[in-house]
Amino acid sequence: MAKGNIPVTKNQVLEVAIEDLTHEGAGVAKIDGYALFIPKALPGEQALVKVIKVNKGFGFGRLLEVIKKSEDRVDEPPCQIFDQCGGCQLQHLSYDGQLKQKQKQVRDVLERIGKITDVVVYPTLGMGDPWRYRNKAQVPFAEREGGLIAGFYQERSHEIIDMNSCLIQHEENDKVVQAVREIATKYGVRGYNEEKHQGTLRHVVARYGVNTGQLMVVLVTRSRELPNKNEVIEAIKEKIPNITSIVQNINSKRTNVIFGDETVLLWGEEYIYDTIGDVKFAISARSFYQVNPEQTKVLYDQALQYANLTGSETVIDAYCGIGTISLFLAQRAKRVYGVEIVPEAIDDAKRNAKLNQMDNVDFAVGEAEKVIPWWYAQGIRADCIVVDPPRKGCDEALLETIIKMKPKRVVYVSCNPATLARDLRVLEDGGFKTIEVQPVDMFPHTNHCEVVARIELINE
């Protein structure tokens, strides 16, 4: 029996029409207005589902059979462990369908959350070849029945799925991880046992400079001790002739966090390098660096185009990370001020500015919502402010300062359309107008969606 106003019961099997897709990639069916979320079902489909969870306002169903298929359905997602791995959510949707879905998602939240209806949301800029794009692999290692396993975590769990290839990972990274697995097995380096906090190898991190061909491997170990260290290093050099850097990171804590505080160079260079456009970046074992460099260039080009710089402007880059966007902007601006909360990222940003001989950039460590009001109080004014905040969006104090500072233009780079929409509403109420919005697909086959928005000051 259905309870109260809830029209379904647990374990009920029913046929439903899928109307929409959530941001997490689940199909949405409405039964007398009650939303049922059904993973792996697609909009436009008719499906047989079993109700598995009933909450007050919404429930969850399991897809039993697709009765009428969406034209965008991919019958056999190319990755064999797509159903178990938590890495990709959308391989069952054609790439074209994914791009359309991301555009729709942005348009929907701008309307629903930001009440912004009169803005152009362009078709999502996607990749020509949306596979093998990740330049960094972080693969957990463990010991199972005497053997070493390496793979990815099962969705919402800490069970490792043993695997030797990931289709969104660059082949070079796959090669490194498999080589380390063979070498560790040969030289008796045991995988980490999370429950007992025993064993040696916790993670292997591979980083590839796609545009320079440089390659780094980081062995994350439970203690300093690495059995047969010299043999392991020689074997890595022999098996991966293009390796540039071999690093050990020691993480002795019982934690889900990958890296520990101590990093030791075992062989080669401390940094590998990569380029985005004409800008060069030094990447250390723990530096943040965008994982899809091809689409990062597309995203930054778009941000630069929206900033519309002529060379005479002062620009602020809030939430600047290692200064990637700041250095892109500095190529066309008079002066760029970058601010970021992580001190190590600012060290990298300064190093990268020197590396590119750019002396028109200043970087500060701190919270954007405190540093930028302080700059404002010191008389610093910006013609353009670029923000690229984390998923939770911009702090209100920062938005208030932007409204006071009145830059001609704000360029908002966002990894979360919902908080983008919320913040655009604040800016619009403060005298700005959202002119155009460009989604960029940085993470094909996943539900993540990156967006750049151009916002202009209309009420001086």
Ligand SMILES: C[S@@+](CC[C@H](N)C(=O)[O-])C[C@H]1O[C@@H](n2cnc3c(N)ncnc32)[C@H](O)[C@@H]1O
């Ligand atoms: C989405 S990332 C953007 C990084 C950079 N713009 C890039 O493209 O590589 C957001 C950055 O904001 C930083 N961050 C988080 N909270 C912050 C705050 N309150 N003030 C300044 N930076 C912050 C994070 O450490 C992170 O580097």
